Amino acid sequence: MNLLSRILYDMVYHTTPILLCVLGGLFAYKAGVLNIALEGMMLAGSFIAVFVALHTQNTLLIYLSALLVCAVIGLVFAYLAVKKKGNVIIIGLAINMLVPAIASFILQYMGVPNLTAKWVNPVNFRFDIPLIKDIPFLGSILSGHPLGTYIGLLMIFVASVVLYKTRFGIYTRVIGESPNAATSLGIQANKYATWAILIGALCCAVAGLNLSYERLGIFTNGMTAGRGFIAIAAIYCGKGKPVQSAMYAFIFGLARSLAINLSVFAGPISALFDIIPYLLMIAILAINSAYEIRNYRMRTYW
């Protein structure tokens, strides 16, 4: 593999968890609920996947347990935020702080610095897509990824169809844009908001699982490293539209890939390259909002 295809392969590889978070999280965004707990949900998925993998090699069981735990967290969030009308920032923060705290408590209790499922060999999780792998150049970028990546790519299509072509998606957009219109026609906002949050939680489970189990077989606390927040930034920049938001996810993935591939040449300062995705996030958000308010003539603060 030459450097370019290496960088692009890594872009897809590193985009995966962000992409999954984005495509799941945009449902809540469209429903008008700010879900900042994506980060915590993803970390929960990472932890549970490897934790279960310590005890079993059954992939299905590993997937199911991560999904289940994230679904529970999602339901807690939905219950507090939607049903009890709590402040979403505080609830989200609580989840984001609680999950790593529980994880590090368990690590400490077990007396280990991190969890390692020794049987996991990430190479075994990567598989090729029959036809696509033979396409020159493109094949080497799109093929040979773990399952999570394919789920993520497929989700771009699925999210678009669900959001624009099904009742569920239409109602989800309505409750976010004009909740009064929804209630006046008997569309139950709470129901759709809850499902929207749940979809986000489930996608976060797959994202977290991809990050820890599929890629390394290792869980270390804090390994999500702000990807959930980067996902929120991508959702905002893409206004919750699946394809646009996914594009921003890819830009962040590319930044990560560049940081890793270029740091090889950088020697001792290579660690500095790790800040590229975060700098890029600030830059994109700033440019994005400068662009949005370019026509703003009001003197009010908001």
Next chain:
Amino acid sequence: MGTILQTKDLTKKFGDFTANDKINLTVEEGEIKAIVGENGAGKSTLMNMLYRQLEPTSGEIYLRGQPIEFNSPRDAIQHGIGMVHQHFMLVPSFKVYENILLGTELAHDKLRFLVDHKKEQQECAELIKRYGFDLDVNEVVENLSVGQQQKIEILKMLYRNVDILILDEPTSVLTPQEVDELLLQLKELKAQGKTIILITHKLREVMQVSDSVTVIKKGQIIGNVKTSETNEAELAQMMVGRKVLLTVQNDHIGQESPEVIYTVNDLTTNNTYGNIVVDHVSFEIKKGEIYGIAGVEGNGQSELVKLLSGMMEATGGTVHYKGEEITNLWADELRKLGIAIIPEDRYAQGLCKEMSLSANSIAGSTTSDAFKKNGIFDFKRIRQHCQELIDHYQIRIAEFEGNVSQLSGGNAQKLIIAREMNRQPDLLIASQPTRGVDIGAIEFIHQQILDFRNSGGAVLLISSELSEVMSLSDRIGVMYKGKILGEVDPLETSETEIGLLMAGTIPQEAVVYEK
């Protein structure tokens, strides 16, 4: 025929406040029932209970003699009760057909979980044709005029085959022509057998279309009359509880002098989406003159006021006041120059609801030394000032030390007017001065504006109530799509002519001074 809808002792309380008190309403099948009452009388509350959007505190509703048991708007629609709300319930980014079918989407023949957009478009196009409306199903709602949006709301209900159609203040946002069109459409629907409940506070419309009228005041029914046996004056008296002047006495002879005090020249700005919303607007106001701006809401009046009151920045053009350029000055600078401002939304821009009456009474003058002693607020002096305003302008308050939130809409507006007029300005910018204000206070506010004009003041009056602009102004500019399309003299023009201008056409034979 017979009674189709009846309520028995229907009551709604919001906390301690009784919005509807033992309402016994009877609606006959196939009639147009008008419900009138001042703002805040409880009309919308009553209708929202009939439509099951609000749960009654006590009392019953009977539909065709049966007590109703259903509990949601969705069920109400299924039982044939539909409602068009005062504030539209549309999804702005959705297309016309998506809005009409919202909640009853048509499934794809084979893939049942998908929505068949093609089929939806066809079905809506047919519906629109059947009822003789004029709409493009594929238009995005936010690009449509208010009148068109209202048609979507009505179609939404017609698609669902309702027998009873409730319309909550449907005409307040329409041009006179659109109002006439709507009233005709309502008569047409009545001819097709629908029962219509029309809520309004415009008595002319009541007289024009309704069969019977119910008057509500402070949450209670105070009269049921047949339209053929009453008249506007009687209804107005029932609404307010005393005799009222339906039109203010305006002799149209201020002390109008040739001296121009305020000149707006080619003023232009854009909204957040980059669209020009105020488009090269120019006009002059002389001393002792009321310059009115009419137009359907959303044609740039709101932005024009924001520009002129320092809340928004102009991208082009100038404003001169007493020969001095004041373009893009801030509100406090404008006030210092002797310009008084009655803003469009009294709670967002005119008052701070959660602060005391006295604090609100000096808003805009906080830098003035008159209210300070050694650089610190002199609260005794401020309270005294507030009390003077309350006495002089007859503001009805419950508690002097309380917050502005205790005031009714009319009295809150009076407080703003008192505060602004007390500064003895030379120019008054009044935007929607009587919106949401009861009839009694309207009379008072109109008189204040006329008195100010008669004493030599200049007034810019922006209002979406055409009758208000017509009866007060000395000259009227009509705004359409951000431009002042034409200027008319209220003494020489008719509502029809202004209506045409409001809809964007310049009438041929009218006395219009084209801009």
